[in-house]
Every structure is written in C-alpha cells, then in structure tokens.
Amino acid sequence: MFQAQADSAIAAKVGKDAKEKFDEADIDFRRQRSELAILMNELSKKLMSDAGADWNYPEQMGPIRRRFMRDFRDGLYAPPSIERRHKISICTLTSNYS
Secondary structure, eight states: OHHHHHHHHHHHHHHHHHHHHHHHHHHHHHHHHHHHHHHHHHHHHHHHHSTTOTTOHHHHHHHHHHHHHHHHHHHHTOOHHHHHHHHHHHHHHHHTTO
C-alpha cells in the first residue's frame, strides 16, 4: 500500500507540473493573441482614416457621388426626344400585354 501511495503522489506531482506548464503556455498565447488583436485594430483604424487608404470610404465616396450626380443631372435634363422615345417604348411594351 505504501508503494501505491508513493506512485500516486508522484503522478499527482507530474500532473500538477504539466498543468502549470500548460497554464503558462496558455497565458502566453492569450497575451500574444490580445497584442495581435490590438495591433490589427490600430491598423484598421489607420486604413479607415489615412488619405488614399483602401478602407477610407468617405474619401472614396466623393468621386462616386460626383459621377452619380452628374449622370442624374444629365438624365434629368435630357432632350425631350429621348423622353418621347421612352414613352413610345413603354406604350409598345404595355400594349402587347393588354
């Protein structure tokens, strides 16, 4: 019985040492993961705010908005002939379904 108790105590110490090693490695891994997440967050903010950056959407929307407004204005002030052709084509399409 004494040998079994000694073996059990050795096994418990080995298990405790293994758990401590694992816990240290786990803490180190979590620390590195947190540092990387902080770095990625800072890089994302930089990409969103720097001029010419890929994620700077407000800056990229400027030329798109100007192009859209120009095309909208051109369509709004289109010559009446285009409007008449459009009405004729709509009437043709709808008359086929009557």
